[in-house]
Amino acid sequence: MLEILHREAIYLWYYADLQFRQIFWYWVLGMVLGSLVSVFAKEGIHRLCIRLGKHLTGPVGWTVASLLGIASPLCMYGTIPICASFSQKGIKEDFLGAFMMSSILLNPQLILYSAALGRAALILRILACLLFGIVSGALLHYCFKDRTFFNFNGFTESHAGHDTHPNPFLRFLFNLGRNLKATGPWFAAGILLSALFQRYVPAELVGNLFGPQRQFGLLLAATVGVPLYVCGGGTIPMLRDWLADGMSLGAATAFMITGPATKITNLGALKIVLGAKHFAFYLLFVLLFSLTTGAIINLFLF
Secondary structure: OHHHHHHHHHHHHHHHHHHHHHHHHHHHHHHHHHHHHHHHHHHHHHHHHHHHHOOOOHHHHHHHHHHHHHHOOOOHHHHHHHHHHHHHOOOOHHHHHHHHHHHHHOOHHHHHHHHHHOHHHHHHHHHHHHHHHHHHHHHHHHHOOOOOOOOOOOOOOOOOOOOOOOOHHHHHHHHHHHHHHHHHHHHHHHHHHHHHHHHHOOHHHHHHHHOOOOHHHHHHHHHHHHHHOOOHHHHHHHHHHHHHOOOOHHHHHHHHHHHHHOOHHHHHHHHHHHHHHHHHHHHHHHHHHHHHHHHHHHHHHO
16 A cells, blocks of 8 residues: 555656646746736836726727736736726726726736747637637627726725835835745645646546537536636646647637636625626626637637
8 A cells, every 4th residue: 555655656746846847937937027017017007008098999999908907917806996096087997898807817927827838828818818808898888888887986096005115126026925925835736736637637538528529628628717727827737738638729718718717816806896797797708708719719720
């Protein structure tokens, strides 16, 4: 019995060490980039949102808002007070929706993490996130043009925060330390889960479940993204293995949409500003968008 446990421990250590070596620097660079943007570019991004949001409308406005949402380093609990401030300054809800929805799915830090998945998966993740924001803005414009979708009552932009030290280099180091503390345990958990999948889940099973010819795999990928997605960095090792074992890029994209969009902390923040009815619309939109995007990728692109 001890011999079996020792052998399995060696196998798991081998797989975990291999994953760690392949992904570690993407994680480090992602944290550095995220901290740089948070300390040195966050205020500029938000000022640009206010300036452009007052003048840009329609598809151009939604596209710009979605791009700015991707560039924003804030989590959802930080994004909502900022959007409340934008709303008070007269920014329209379709612009706010595009900004908020793309911000849910992606940020500069996660872009670098996702580079470990390969060029195709990275490009598809960025494009899907951008389109998610644009479509959100369009739906708000056409379906809720004369109605209020968000309820920002009680939310105000807070200028108190962690990054208040007068020395910008120290602010960067403090931010980087918080990044490490927040993502480190989930990164390690992702490495461990990936090693367990590699050791005990046959590659053929992954290919059969998530392969490009398995449309059920899209629904499965979108579904498992809900409980498995806790931190973006923690899912990268698993996705990397699944893609290597035959997971289609459409299924991977569906996972990368529903995961962050239904992460429990994001849902808790969104429920506050959406209310029950609009919250249900949001969940339905996430599911339909992820399945449609994944199906299009599998059918026409790969």
